[in-house]
Amino acid sequence: MEQNKQIIFKGYIDGTPKETDMELKLGEIEVKAPKGSKAVLVKNLYLSCDPYMRGRMRENYESYIHPFVPGSVIEGFGVCKVVESDDPFYKIGDLVVGLTGWEEYSFVRKNEQLRKIEHGHDDVPLSYHVGLLGMAGFTAYAGFYEVCAPKRGDCVFVSAASGAVGQLVGQLARLHGCYVVGAAGSSQKVSLLKEKLGFHEAFNYKEESNLDAALKRCFPQGIDIYFDNVGGAMLDAALLNMKVHGRIAVCGMVSQQSISNRDGIHNLFTLISKRIKMQGFLQSDYLHLFPQFLEHVLREYKQGNIVYIEDLNEGLESAPAALVGLFSGKNVGKQVVCIAQD
Amino acid sequence: MEQNKQIIFKGYIDGTPKETDMELKLGEIEVKAPKGSKAVLVKNLYLSCDPYMRGRMRENYESYIHPFVPGSVIEGFGVCKVVESDDPFYKIGDLVVGLTGWEEYSFVRKNEQLRKIEHGHDDVPLSYHVGLLGMAGFTAYAGFYEVCAPKRGDCVFVSAASGAVGQLVGQLARLHGCYVVGAAGSSQKVSLLKEKLGFHEAFNYKEESNLDAALKRCFPQGIDIYFDNVGGAMLDAALLNMKVHGRIAVCGMVSQQSISNRDGIHNLFTLISKRIKMQGFLQSDYLHLFPQFLEHVLREYKQGNIVYIEDLNEGLESAPAALVGLFSGKNVGKQVVCIAQD
Structure with missing residues (x-):
């Protein structure tokens, strides 16, 4: 023993x-x-x-x-x-x-x-x-490519953007030719997003008194893709800023994980007026894509296009x-x- | 003049x-x-x-x-x-x-x-x-076939089920081989759903103290498709009863239309655990299907398979x-x- x-x-x-x-x-x-x-x-x-x-x-x-x-x-x-x-x-x-x-x-x-x-x-x-090469990275890969249906030129918003999943979503989106903005919870994280992770723009949500206004500033034309890692108030603000036919990948609700009496979401009416698709997903439904994920991400990593x-x-x-x-x-x-x- | x-x-x-x-x-x-x-x-x-x-x-x-x-x-x-x-x-x-x-x-x-x-x-x-042959009927047709991706045997829930849109959704679903339950707001409407419109089951939501329990009673195995005409508390209850890979077509939020301070939706976390697709839509995005809608619904109507x-x-x-x-x-x-x- x-x-x-x-x-x-x-x-x-x-x-x-x-x-x-x-x-x-x-x-x-x-x-x-x-x-x-x-x-x-x-x-x-x-x-x-x-x-x-x-x-x-x-x-x-x-x-x-x-x-x-x-x-x-x-x-x-x-x-x-x-x-x-x-x-x-x-x-x-x-x-x-x-x-x-x-x-x-x-x-x-x-x-x-x-x-x-x-x-x-x-x-x-x-x-x-x-x-990067595990569940977190694969969640980013499957969610971005399979749920968000990204197109070159799409405007992409990522919450918890410096986290395990968000940092890869943002980099995949940039490599796909999208415009990418991230939200994070400290000025250090915002600097990382802009300086190391290649996000085009980033903001510290804790310093924004009005999330809707912050998103309107970053996305004057609206959001095509919201990769949602947090739920709650950020999701509610994003719902007000989606473009017609926007997609929301619901990946995590870390802001709600600990709250037994969760915040209500109030702006779902925009799902209709903007014809938004909102989809929850788990990486485990896409395991057949794991080999191509590994190949894709390893290649980009070794070429220096992705950091983690x-x-x-x-x-x-x-x-x-x-x-x-x-x-x-x-x-x-x-x-x-x-x-x-x- | x-x-x-x-x-x-x-x-x-x-x-x-x-x-x-x-x-x-x-x-x-x-x-x-x-x-x-x-x-x-x-x-x-x-x-x-x-x-x-x-x-x-x-x-x-x-x-x-x-x-x-x-x-x-x-x-x-x-x-x-x-x-x-x-x-x-x-x-x-x-x-x-x-x-x-x-x-x-x-x-x-x-x-x-x-x-x-x-x-x-x-x-x-x-x-x-x-x-039946106008915007309401076409909304039912486009929403059911294009947004809900129905399969024979699916369990389908329709709110505002005796309304302009809901009554056709239910009948299309039944003709498609689905099990269909409708919610409406009076016993007269519930009778219509079961006796005239061919719903398999129906309930008066105003007489249910617990919508979650009502849905569990009608759908012991869960809901594959929720055709949502109302939003609000019914949507929140449906979210708790969706099956894995369920679909929610968000068609209307009549319960919320008049409320400036809308009810919050609290159960969106099930979007992740059940991998639910929730999609808002407008019939006007599907107008290329209008001729085939007219043909389909007129045929079923003339054959006596649909009433309105x-x-x-x-x-x-x-x-x-x-x-x-x-x-x-x-x-x-x-x-x-x-x-x-x-």
Whole structure:
């Protein structure tokens, strides 16, 4: 038996997640995959912090993914290394990405949830496999190309634009020949959007007394595509500024994740007058496109057309604070926790 | 000069329209189309009352159609007879349908807004050309087939189901092999839905203390298609009951037309978890389909597969009350005002 530090989910919550909703526990693990078990034992290297995880902290949350189990280890996406395997497909030393536990070592029994990281991606930071090349990046890709139906010259608005998904949406849109404006929650993020991520314009929504006016300033002709990562008041303002036949991809409602009594949306009448298509989506419906996504994004990345900003915390102990920080916009870029380098 | 009774729009309003927002006036009209004017003089026979007209009573309404002009005659769809014409395309005695005035006689100068009623439709009540075969019917047809992407076996929910649009949506859905449930605002309307219009189930939303529970009762497996004519609380409840990959056609928000401070919609988060497509539309974007709509609906009507319920008021004087009644659900079926039989 080996020691195994774990982050335990204490119980269902109401409101914004707090660090005290989770606790560090010292567990034990048998570093052996029993014969015939087909199990794989992995060492967790990088853990992904994602807003959807808030949904799993709610009981009876009508969702596409089941809630966390109180008293059990938090589950999330991670980059891992295989250290024991009873499945011949996975060899010791293989790097994999998939659903794992917030702990040093995890037994994975549903091996189909692990994807091997191919050689040839070795010049990409390992952590990118839960970001740019992982669920976040693929969400941006599937949402932008499959839901938004973009055309060259379209005016594109992205909220939470420096976040894990938004920063790639904006770059894909720019590369597609669109005009791109991002909203973010600090002047540092606004600078990143304009100076590193190639957005044509950006604003700090916390400094705007009137979101409708901010959007009218950035989009005097209106918005063709709104990639919505936040919901709430920003969605309501965007609805007033869409062009005829505009498209809204509803990707996340991070502003609403923690609010049991959610803000109401008041401006849906524009859906009719502007003939807007508003569509919610999950990346998991588009997995057949994953190979072409990887190829597309890797090519653009290697050619220097795409960059990716990460916020990297060190140590499993820091994971609860990193997750909680998402809901106040503390992270700058994709939030990852590094548990071990290899 | 001839006398010409008219219904005048008095001025912009806030809240629900009242009869006193309009007034009857005795005007005069020259029953002659001046040479070279290309004008057509029509006698108005049937006038259509439609919820969208509320939008034209608001100043600066960001809409697809300009507001009414205070002090001028109300404009709307009507069935008319040509009584004078300087346009060789229109002969005296021709029956036409299009945008006209709420008055006995109208000069129409934009003749392209008039469509001739072809012979061969003579066995259809004339008033149907502003209902079943007019904008309302075409809205149902375009919305159902083009926006809802229906499949045989789909579970379809229609609000304002006995109204001008809803009653045809329900019948088209049934003929398409769908399971159809309608909501309406009186027990009389519920009976019509089930006994005359062929809905599989129907309920009186005013008698339901919990719309969510009512929908769960009618759709234990969830809703594939919601054809939304009302917005507001019913939309919020439907959002909680959609199936994965459900479609919502946003056709009207009659519950919200008169409310300056509209109800908020709180359940849009289900757009993501259920990957719902929600789309606003206007029939005017689909006019290329009008000929096939006419053919389809006329065929089904003549074969007895479709019926159409009208609420017919008599006399121009009754038009304001008929329009106002729409917003309290007073009408049973499509609201039409008969000014003259021919």
